[in-house]
Amino acid sequence: MKQYTQDRESAAPQGVSRRGFMRRAGAAGAVAAGALGAANAATPGPQRKARAKGVDYDVIVLGGGFAGVTAARDSMKNGYKTLLLEARDRLGGRTWTKEFEGHKVEMGGTWIHWTQPFVWSEVQRYKLEVEETPDGKVEPGAELRVLVDGRCEVLNKLEQLAPVLGAINKYFADAGQYWERPYDASFQWSEILKADKLNAGQVVQKMNLTPIQRVAVEAYAAGLSHGPLEQVSYLENSRWWALPGSSMTALHDSCGRYKFKHGTVSLINKMVEDGRPEIRLSTPVKSVEEKGDHVVVTTASGQHLTAAAVIVGLPMNVVHNVQFMPALDPLVAEAGRxxxxxxxxxLLIKVKGHVTKTRVSAVAPPTHPLSFLATYSMAEDHTIFVMFGPDPKHIDYTDKAAVQKALRDYFPEAVVEAVDHQAxxxxxxxxxxxxxxxxxxxAKYYEHFQKDRGRVFFGQGDHGEGWRGFIDGAIGAGGAAALRVKTRLG
Incomplete structure (x- = not known):
């Protein structure tokens, strides 16, 4: 089966020049040499006729991220002729394995763990290798660097780190009140509604913290939120805490320690090889129209495709760009807009030499351009850092000099050799x-998400219970949608 590597350009977004987008985003993916060379090429699945009468396919899946690929694989294995449509010229969605300065890196979703049941079952199914972060020439030990009041504090002793860890534990102290069962929001729904309007920053503001503790908690919370603290629900950060077992060690191990040795693309390729659905890349969808006994999918190029069922695996922020007939739930569209x-x-940062020999985390107030930084890999002559920040416009993150200036707040002698990110x-x-x-x-949207409508089924990784927003949640959502299709089609 053809392997889906990721090393060619993707389309530039509307309203942004192609040159400008490519400068910020870098090259996106495609298919290995000799595989899908043409822009709208397709890979045929097994020669199989649709079981349903009068349609081209039993199932058409929209979106080639982990949700869509899972749904397509499972639909094929359920005996249905299945077509997967992906707008990009690669699979993987918001995961993307690529080369950076001699390292195989992930530009999007990365870390997995055995507390994440759906992705770990795939690791076991396909016997995929995992490795730890950081890798390379990292000596035992760890340190935390904190930018506070214009200076960098280096914490590397237990008595220095304990107050910071205690503050983070305190920040999540009420997580069990909302998420006693993190795979079942309804179990504590009344408590969830009480805290629904509470943002992640308000909890920090109510805490009695030292300056160092406050910086560490705010930076950690912003790293989880991946956006301004006032714009994310505290319920979301507390859900992260509850899912792996309500401890700092468990959360770190689940969300920042283990990754696929050969990249997230290694699982995508195994799923495609296993299910062998027909795949069409570079094929955006214009509309989805249910006709009662079948569904018509119209591509942006004007091609009409028919199916007995459609599974939607598109990200929530773009699904409203597809025209649905009957119309998409208005609140689902509103949330997407x-x-x-x-x-x-x-952000990935290559630094000359070793600015530290052990694993390091570095935190600063969320207004700092590099507010949450950690060692990603260490080689003989350089170090790779990964940074999560809440605002991609703090500085020009393609500017090595600007990144170096910010990094020197932590490491005064640091020399930045390369940077990369996906916009x-x-x-x-x-x-x-x-x-x-x-x-x-x-309160406003939750019950409207992931609601099937006739022959159109929603299996988006952004919604559902448990590890939604993660690779694990996407696999779970795609598999559940495929099962509901099987129940409907028989």
């Missing part, structure tokens, strides 16, 4: 990073 709180930046908020097929809901969204 408002956009979720994931508006930040993930997900400008990507026309994402319009955001990982999904965190905004204050007030549970």
């Amino acid at each position: 408002e956009r979720h709180a994931g508006t930040g930046i993930k 997900w908020t400008e990507d026309p097929y994402a319009r955001g990073t990982w999904c965190n809901y905004k204050p007030g969204w549970f």
Whole structure:
């Protein structure tokens, strides 16, 4: 089966010059040499006729991220002739494996763990290798650097770190009140509604903290939120805490330690090889019209395709750009236009030599351009850092000099050799990073998300229970949608 590598250009978003977008976003993906060379080429699945009468396919899946790829694989294995339509010229959605300065890196979703049941079952199914972060020439030990009151404090002893860890524990102290069962929001729904309008920053403001503790908690919370603290629901950060077991160690291990040794694309390729759906890349969808006994999907090029069922795996921020007939739930469209709180930046920084020999985390107030930084990899002559910040417009993150100036607040002698990031908020097929809901969204929108309508089924990774917004949540959502289609089609 053809392998879906990711090393060619993707389309520039409307309203942004192609040169400007490519400068910010870097090259996006495509298919391995000799595979899908043409812009609208397709990979045929097995020679299989649709089981339903009078349609081209039993199932058409919209979106080639982990939700869509899972739904397409499972639909094929359920015996349905399945077509996967992806607007980009690569699969993976908001995951993207690429090369950066000799390292295989992830520009989007990265980390996995055995507390994430859906993705870990895939690791076991396909016997995929995982590795730890950071890798390379990292010596034992760890330190935390905190920018506070114009100076950098280096914390590397237990008695120095304990007050910071205690403050973070205190920040999440009420998580169990809302998420006793983090896969079942309805279980504590009355408590969730009480806290629905509380934003992630308000909780910090109410805490009695030292300056160092305040910086650390704000930076950590903003890293999880991946957007301004006042724009993300505190319920979302507390959900992250509850899911792996309500401890700092568990959250770190689940969300920042283990990743695919050969990239997220290694799982995408295994799923495609296993299910063998027909795939059409560079094929945006214009409309989805249910006709009662079938659904008509019209591509941007004007081609009409018919199916007994459609599974929608598109990100919530772009699904309203597709015309649905009957119309999309108005509140689902409204939420997409408002956009979720994931508006930040993930930046990779190559630094000359070793500015530290051990694993390091560095935090600053969310207004700092590099507010949450950690060691990603260490080689003989350089170090790779990964940074999560709430605002991609703090500085020009393509400017090595600007990044170096900010980095020297932590490491005064640092020399930046290369930087890279993917502009997900400008990507026309994402319009955001990982999904965190905004204050007030549970009461206003929650019951409207992921509601099937006739023969149109919604399996988006941005919605649902548990690890939604993660690779795990996307796999779970896609698989559940495929199962509901099986129930409907028989």
